[in-house]
Amino acid sequence: MLRSLKITLEMIKIEHTLFALPFAFLGAVLAANGLPAWRQILWIVVAMVGARSAAMAFNRLVDLKYDAANPRTRTRALPAGLLSRQFVTLFVIGSSVVFFLAAAMLNRLTLLLSPVALGSVLVYSYTKRFTSLSHLALGWSLAIAPTGAWIAVRGAIDSPVPLLLSLAVLLWTAGFDIIYACQDQEFDAGHGLFSIPQKFGIARALWISRALHVSMFLILVWIYALTGLHWIGLMGMIATAILLIHQHRLVRADDLSRLNAAFFPINACVTMILFVTIAADVFLHK
Numbered sequence: 579m580l581r582s583l584k585i586t587l588e589m590i591k592i593e594h595t596l597f598a599l600p601f602a603f604l605g606a607v608l609a610a611n612g613l614p615a616w617r618q619i620l621w622i623v624v625a626m627v628g629a630r631s632a633a634m635a636f637n638r639l640v641d642l643k644y645d646a647a648n649p650r651t652r653t654r655a656l657p658a659g660l661l662s663r664q665f666v667t668l669f670v671i672g673s674s675v676v677f678f679l680a681a682a683m684l685n686r687l688t689l690l691l692s693p694v695a696l697g698s699v700l701v702y703s704y705t706k707r708f709t710s711l712s713h714l715a716l717g718w719s720l721a722i723a724p725t726g727a728w729i730a731v732r733g734a735i736d737s738p739v740p741l742l743l744s745l746a747v748l749l750w751t752a753g754f755d756i757i758y759a760c761q762d763q764e765f766d767a768g769h770g771l772f773s774i775p776q777k778f779g780i781a782r783a784l785w786i787s788r789a790l791h792v793s794m795f796l797i798l799v800w801i802y803a804l805t806g807l808h809w810i811g812l813m814g815m816i817a818t819a820i821l822l823i824h825q826h827r828l829v830r831a832d833d834l835s836r837l838n839a840a841f842f843p844i845n846a847c848v849t850m851i852l853f854v855t856i857a858a859d860v861f862l863h864k
Contacts, residue, residue, distance in 0.1 A: 622684070
């Protein structure tokens, strides 16, 4: 059982929780205008890990047929026979229970909205079957984090800041997911799956990704103006812009060889830089 659990955590890439967790922390810090209560921080972390673990494991279950057929993914744990469907199903159920427990421990509104949040991250797994906008569905799934954390701290949405932060996360996620989907363009086209690269071609898809990331940066500037941040937050946003430009320079329509280098390291840096700089700005000028 411990071996299966270890393989499951590797399968769902637990380290990719870094994509959303810093934005959840950022929403919590902005909501508290400083450090939230340790109890709130604890249950926000538990909720994030539970929801993402359930979503990723569920995605591997429903995509098993496609993962087994795709040369890039056929070595994943489920198609390779390293895990059973029954174990992964139990993992999804257990992770969902953990998420609902964490939501209940935060406040009444987080509990009431928890089915919407979990439903969103689970339904995403089906979107590639019927729409090329699946990238936006993934963006929405991660965008729940900052607003959810704001609600966890304040018990209400009483400012446009968390909604704008969620919009920035949505645009950023959709942008990098389009880049990631470029490597599966031919497979998606041959198996009736939908994506921006499959619909518009890789060259146009990359331009759409760039447009989404430019829009994300403009939203960050709006947040900067609304929150009254200072030079540290500004430096974080400038660093984010530089990283995104570098990401798009690494990937070209005729050369996807550096796609993996453009994916995890850069996106993880974006989340951490924004959290550290904006949080430091809030603490310094509180």
